[in-house]
Amino acid sequence: MSIESQSAPQAPPPTDDQAPRPRYLEVWGDTVAGRDLAVSVVIGIVLSVCALLGATALFNSFVADSSLADAYALLVGIAGCLVAGVVSGKLFRPKRNIAVDSSEGDAVGDVIRVLQEERRGLGSVDDLPAQTVRELKDLDLYDRFVEAENRTHETGGRP
Incomplete structure (x- = not known):
């Protein structure tokens, strides 16, 4: 009586698409x-x-x-x-990837409109600290706030 052992077939090494992702x-x-x-x-x-x-x-x-x-x-x-x-x-640096979907552009506009309708209004980007301006520019939001501020001035304070 003999017992034969067979090694299990090995899976091919993962390709770049199949590389294990961190949990x-x-x-x-x-x-x-x-x-x-x-x-x-x-x-x-x-x-x-x-x-x-x-x-x-x-x-x-x-x-x-x-x-x-x-x-x-x-x-x-x-x-x-x-x-x-x-x-x-x-x-261990942060591993966040912030992805902005094209449909989020409308949501940003909605948020800016809500801020304009608040009691104190949107305010002015000129009053913001340099760090906040830099962050808004990094997120490509600075120009949106400037446009909203300009529209508010053109319409006489109404959004």
């Missing part, structure tokens, strides 16, 4: 890649625990009151958490 999770209202989140959590644990334990050993060596040494060490551990957040933020 996204929703955490606190934001979408994140699961792998990036897991690595960030590990970075946070390692940095904060190392900072806490190292600071505990350091402060206990020269601070007479152990509760005061533990309090200082806890502050250093919290600083380690902040450093871990900065490191993770630099390592």
Whole structure:
């Protein structure tokens, strides 16, 4: 009696269209890649625990009151958490792709009209801070607001 083993047929390697996509999770209202989140959590644990334990050993060596040494060490551990957040933020950039559909152009116009009908009106783009103007230009919305402002002036304050 003999038992023969056959290897399972192997699937062809994925092409560019079939490349595995990262799994996204929703955490606190934001979408994140699961792998990036897991690595960030590990970075946070390692940095904060190392900072806490190292600071505990350091402060206990020269601070007479152990509760005061533990309090200082806890502050250093919290600083380690902040450093871990900065490191993770630099390592894993946002992966958002904002796609504007052509039908959204009408929705933007509707929003601008609603803003014009508000009690205080649309306001002036000249009053906006430079950062806001830059963001509006990046989103190709600045010209829409300028046009709406000009129409308001031409019609005597009516939208």
